[in-house]
Amino acid sequence: MRTTIFLLIFSITASMFAQPSGKELMALIDKNLSAKTQVMSAKMVISGARGSRTIEFSSWAEGDKRAFTEYTSPSREQGTKMLKLEDKLWIFSPSTDRIIQISGQMLRQSVMGSDLSYEDMMNNSDLTSHYNASVSGTDTAQNRRCWILQLNALTGDEAYQVRRIWVDQERFVPLREELYAKSGKLLKRIELSEVARIQGRWYPMKIVYKDMLKSGEGTQFNIVTLKLDEQIPESTFSKASLK
Amino acid sequence: MIKFLLKGLVRDSHRSKLPVIVVAIGVMLTVLLTTWITGVIGDSINLNAKLATGHVKVVTNGYLESMDQLPVDLSLTGSSAIISELRKDHPETTWVERIEFGGLLDVGDENGETKSQGPIAGIAINFRDTLSGEAGRLNLDKILVEGRLPSLPGEILVSHSFAAKLGIKINSSVTFIGSTMYGSMAINNFKVTGTITYGITALDRGSVIVDIADARRALDMDDACNEILGFTSLDYYDDEKATLLMNSFNSKHENKNDPFAPVMIRLRDQNDLGSLIDLMGGVVGIISFIFIVVMSVVLWNAGLVGGLRRYGEVGLRLAIGEEKGHIYRSMIAESFVIGLAGSVIGVAMGLSISFLIEQKGLDFSSVMQNATMLMPGIFRTRITPEAWYIGFIPGLFATVLGTMLSGIGIYRRQTASLFKELQS
Numbered sequence: 001m002r003t004t005i006f007l008l009i010f011s012i013t014a015s016m017f018a019q020p021s022g023k024e025l026m027a028l029i030d031k032n033l034s035a036k037t038q039v040m041s042a043k044m045v046i047s048g049a050r051g052s053r054t055i056e057f058s059s060w061a062e063g064d065k066r067a068f069t070e071y072t073s074p075s076r077e078q079g080t081k082m083l084k085l086e087d088k089l090w091i092f093s094p095s096t097d098r099i100i101q102i103s104g105q106m107l108r109q110s111v112m113g114s115d116l117s118y119e120d121m122m123n124n125s126d127l128t129s130h131y132n133a134s135v136s137g138t139d140t141a142q143n144r145r146c147w148i149l150q151l152n153a154l155t156g157d158e159a160y161q162v163r164r165i166w167v168d169q170e171r172f173v174p175l176r177e178e179l180y181a182k183s184g185k186l187l188k189r190i191e192l193s194e195v196a197r198i199q200g201r202w203y204p205m206k207i208v209y210k211d212m213l214k215s216g217e218g219t220q221f222n223i224v225t226l227k228l229d230e231q232i233p234e235s236t237f238s239k240a241s242l243k
Numbered sequence: 244m245i246k247f248l249l250k251g252l253v254r255d256s257h258r259s260k261l262p263v264i265v266v267a268i269g270v271m272l273t274v275l276l277t278t279w280i281t282g283v284i285g286d287s288i289n290l291n292a293k294l295a296t297g298h299v300k301v302v303t304n305g306y307l308e309s310m311d312q313l314p315v316d317l318s319l320t321g322s323s324a325i326i327s328e329l330r331k332d333h334p335e336t337t338w339v340e341r342i343e344f345g346g347l348l349d350v351g352d353e354n355g356e357t358k359s360q361g362p363i364a365g366i367a368i369n370f371r372d373t374l375s376g377e378a379g380r381l382n383l384d385k386i387l388v389e390g391r392l393p394s395l396p397g398e399i400l401v402s403h404s405f406a407a408k409l410g411i412k413i414n415s416s417v418t419f420i421g422s423t424m425y426g427s428m429a430i431n432n433f434k435v436t437g438t439i440t441y442g443i444t445a446l447d448r449g450s451v452i453v454d455i456a457d458a459r460r461a462l463d464m465d466d467a468c469n470e471i472l473g474f475t476s477l478d479y480y481d482d483e484k485a486t487l488l489m490n491s492f493n494s495k496h497e498n499k500n501d502p503f504a505p506v507m508i509r510l511r512d513q514n515d516l517g518s519l520i521d522l523m524g525g526v527v528g529i530i531s532f533i534f535i536v537v538m539s540v541v542l543w544n545a546g547l548v549g550g551l552r553r554y555g556e557v558g559l560r561l562a563i564g565e566e567k568g569h570i571y572r573s574m575i576a577e578s579f580v581i582g583l584a585g586s587v588i589g590v591a592m593g594l595s596i597s598f599l600i601e602q603k604g605l606d607f608s609s610v611m612q613n614a615t616m617l618m619p620g621i622f623r624t625r626i627t628p629e630a631w632y633i634g635f636i637p638g639l640f641a642t643v644l645g646t647m648l649s650g651i652g653i654y655r656r657q658t659a660s661l662f663k664e665l666q667s
Contacts, residue, residue: 046426048316050425053427091420093428093430096430099354100418112428
């Protein structure tokens with residue numbers, strides 16, 4: 001009887017830490033992070049040459065196609081809104097009463113001087129439909145055992161052609177990520193921490209982005225509130241909501 | 244003796260006419276080429292100074308490291324105090340604040356949505372303070388194609404070709420999108436009052452000019468600017484003077500560990516202009532050397548031809564007892580007189596043509612359409628003090644050298660066979 005119990009515990013433990021395939025690991029990450037919709041309020045602490053600034057905003061996102069962001073603080077940024085539909089982005093600035101379209105390479109520019117691009121900021125896409133994956137090894141991040149997941153973009157359109165993700169072996173949430181250009185140049189390094197249980201998923205509430213091409217200490221992204229798979233009114237994703 | 248030589252040269256025009264013409268043409272070309280190159284390179288340096296570099300420039304250490312990217316976040320703060328200090332310490336130099344910035348210019352449709360947009364490189368200057376002389380320095384009255392210069396807050400000048408490309412009309416509103424000094428998003432509306440054409444493709448692609456007060460408001464740069472330009476009282480760049488200014492300022496402010504500490508740089512330290520200045524210094528010497536060599540060869544040949552023609556005369560002079568050395572020296576003295584006459588005529592001709600081109604200029608703007616560096620469309624010569632004497636160096640030296648080479652034959656003549664030669 002004791003042997004049977006030992007074998008049962010051993011097989012359960014072994015199956016827990018057995019190396020999953022890259023595809024399985026991507027699916028497990030998507031299960032945690034990729035939601036049909038995301039509604040969040042967050043703070044961004046941007047460290048620049050002249051000190052740090054804190055920007056507060058609320059955002060509504062549906063998949064990787066539609067997103068809406070409204071900046072609430074500081075006063076210079078207050079009332080600025082951004083709408084992303086497919087590969088186009090519109091910015092409304094209350095001081096000019098203008099709706100300005102940003103597209104193409106401009107989407108890869110920094111948002112408000114942060115280490116995030118417009119694409120980074122409004123991207124809620126799943127990994128499975130954009131990358132091929134393989135597990136390249138194991139490592140430790142934030143004192144937790146991780147799989148190292150190597151992702152290669154399926155198309156040349158992706159901003160980051162290669163990604164290396166340190167995935168928590170128990171919670172299947174990324175704890176570290178490195179984003180590379182096609183040339184192999186490291187573009188960004190991301191540290192994800194304060195993993196919390198949100199609606200049955202593991203989700204990092206603090207993310208530090210470091211643009212490797214910029215000086216400075218990086219941008220800290222803190223999620224204050226997060227709701228997943230909430231119904232978002234259709235009107236949110238229209239240009240009318242910008243003004 | 245000189246009187247005797249002069250009489251000989253005047254009476255026997257075959258002896259002097261061709262060498263004088265050759266020397267005059269050579270000297271004229273030397274003077275013309277010197278003034279042309281000095282003028283073209285000097286104009287190019289002046290244009291760079293006025294538009295971008297100043298004779299000296301004060302920036303921060305951090306800005307200096309990545310100046311090509313125009314990083315407004317590494318601007319000079321407390322710029323009014325720095326400029327006051329500069330005006331007190333160096334009152335003979337004109338000091339002006341500028342902001343150079345990049346971003347997007349967006350043109351809206353009737354609903355206020357984007358109709359067209361393009362990247363811009365902007366210069367913010369002090370329009371309202373007429374004492375700054377900035378409008379004149381950038382030649383704004385002359386490069387204005389349509390409309391008027393900004394006189395009220397929130398007005399902007401846009402490059403003419405860029406305006407045509409984006410469909411911008413005079414008095415229409417455009418929106419600037421960029422980053423503030425603190426990294427925030429800068430979005431500001433401007434009213435287009437005029438369009439400009441520099442005639443330099445690199446600038447006409449997408450340049451805008453605004454008043455510095457408007458740029459400060461848009462880029463959140465209260466009492467800040469990213470460049471303070473200094474222009475010495477001279478109309479041209481004086482490297483020695485600029486170096487003195489730079490050393491004086493930097494010895495007072497040097498702090499390489501602070502990225503926001505001010506540092507002064509010279510014109511020659513920017514935009515690869517140092518090599519252009521060095522080229523200008525060396526080019527006069529190179530031209531003189533080439534002309535000395537070429538003309539020596541030409542005059543050597545002329546001397547040989549003349550020597551052959553005067554074979555009998557030299558033989559007769561030797562036969563009646565004149566020393567070989569005396570004949571040789573008298574021929575060199577003759578060539579000196581010829582060289583002097585040719586040089587005077589050549590310098591006069593070269594300076595006259597140079598003066599004409601200096602005043603009128605030669606318009607090459609049609610072939611400069613695709614120029615990527617800052618070069619003026621109209622080229623002018625510049626008559627510098629050295630243009631007055633530079634022609635005399637090859638003019639005299641080459642003539643004398645040519646005669647010295649061709650005259651060596653005198654020493655090869657055998658006195659014993661002179662009568663036989665004369666009989667034949």
